[in-house]
Amino acid sequence: MIYTCTLNPAVDYVVRVEDFQAGGLNRSESADLYAGGKGINVSRLLKRLGSDTCAIGFAGGFTGDFIKSELDREGVFHRFTSVNGTTRINVKLKSGTETEINGPAPVISEEEANRLVQVTSELTERDWLHIGGSVPSSLPADYAGTLIDTARKKGARVVVDTSGAALKELLPYNPFFIKPNHHELSELLGTDVNTKEEAALIAKKLIDGGIENVIVSMGGEGAVFVNKESVYFASPPTGTVKNTVGAGDSMVAAFMAKIEAGLEPHKAFHWAVAAGSATAFSDDLCTKAEVEQVYSRVKIMKLEQEGTQ
Numbered sequence: 001m002i003y004t005c006t007l008n009p010a011v012d013y014v015v016r017v018e019d020f021q022a023g024g025l026n027r028s029e030s031a032d033l034y035a036g037g038k039g040i041n042v043s044r045l046l047k048r049l050g051s052d053t054c055a056i057g058f059a060g061g062f063t064g065d066f067i068k069s070e071l072d073r074e075g076v077f078h079r080f081t082s083v084n085g086t087t088r089i090n091v092k093l094k095s096g097t098e099t100e101i102n103g104p105a106p107v108i109s110e111e112e113a114n115r116l117v118q119v120t121s122e123l124t125e126r127d128w129l130h131i132g133g134s135v136p137s138s139l140p141a142d143y144a145g146t147l148i149d150t151a152r153k154k155g156a157r158v159v160v161d162t163s164g165a166a167l168k169e170l171l172p173y174n175p176f177f178i179k180p181n182h183h184e185l186s187e188l189l190g191t192d193v194n195t196k197e198e199a200a201l202i203a204k205k206l207i208d209g210g211i212e213n214v215i216v217s218m219g220g221e222g223a224v225f226v227n228k229e230s231v232y233f234a235s236p237p238t239g240t241v242k243n244t245v246g247a248g249d250s251m252v253a254a255f256m257a258k259i260e261a262g263l264e265p266h267k268a269f270h271w272a273v274a275a276g277s278a279t280a281f282s283d284d285l286c287t288k289a290e291v292e293q294v295y296s297r298v299k300i301m302k303l304e305q306e307g308t309q
């Protein structure tokens with residue numbers, strides 16, 4: 001079972017405005033609500049791809065109830081830890097460009113935090129623990145690390161998809177897989193990552209440090225995959241981009257689903273890029289059929305290891 005842990009879930013309020021004017025009264029053409037947060041997106045896609053998954057994390061208030069009812073509607077298992085506070089709402093404004101306003105996390109008490117650690121202590125060696133998204137500031141700095149240690153003691157495989165300080169904090173735990181985008185990688189290392197060669201070079205260093213699989217996504221420019229054996233680059237097909245929210249999460253979901261199904265990592269990477277693009281071309285997360293349609297249009301090539309050293 002792939003457990004996704006979203007410490008700071010959100011209701012994503014996706015609003016479309018024809019010609020947004022800052023400081024003026026804008027009327028939206030459409031507004032949609034989605035159960036959001038990185039782990040929740042990953043679980044929703046895993047379910048669509050046919051993998052066993054369960055979403056865990058903190059949920060509270062009417063927004064927490066909305067997320068649970070949406071997951072129930074889609075048949076996604078969940079086991080959230082209830083909190084007193086109210087799960088945030090994240091605004092995704094689409095008006096030519098995409099603008100995001102992600103809300104603040106509710107305060108998580110020590111007792112609530114301990115209850116989630118208990119859930120991760122019930123994982124087994126057949127399970128994965130994916131930790132995705134931001135970490136509420138009320139939690140101790142080493143909280144996500146505690147979850148990883150707890151799950152690892154039970155033999156679970158760990159995947160990390162956080163950014164900023166949280167990612168830096170968790171790299172020494174040597175996750176099985178990470179998928180930063182090139183901006184997150186630049187921020188992490190304080191150096192610009194703009195090309196596939198630069199991405200491959202940095203990813204190789206992370207692999208040498210003990211992480212098993214790294215995908216660096218670069219939006220419409222493609223993505224780089226590095227593990228101990230090889231370095232690959234994939235370029236996505238062109239298409240009409242409708243929504244990139246959750247595109248990265250779709251990559252993570254497809255990579256885990258295909259590794260779980262026994263595929264070699266570079267083949268799982270090919271599916272990951274297809275899933276990311278299929279979501280970018282859809283209004284919501286993509287479907288399995290959409291991933292299959294995009295798959296043959298993704299160009300994948302092996303890069304020389306020497307070029308990355």
Ligand SMILES: Nc1ncnc2c1ncn2[C@@H]1O[C@H](COP(=O)(O)OP(=O)(O)OP(=O)(O)O)[C@@H](O)[C@H]1O
Pocket residue numbers: 180181182217218219220221222223236237238239241244245246247248249250251272273274275276277278280
């Ligand atoms: N313009 C685009 N055209 C085709 N595919 C795209 C485009 N933008 C994103 N994608 C697909 O989505 C994947 C992930 O995109 P990106 O690098 O923006 O991830 P991300 O920043 O983690 O996304 P998010 O945090 O919004 O989920 C890319 O590797 C690619 O497959």
Ligand SMILES: O=P(O)(O)OC[C@@]1(O)O[C@H](CO)[C@@H](O)[C@@H]1O
Pocket residue numbers: 008010012035036037038041090102132133134135245246247248249
């Ligand atoms: O604020 P965080 O936790 O970093 O990111 C949260 C978020 O932007 O990530 C998902 C897309 O990846 C959205 O569903 C959600 O709103």
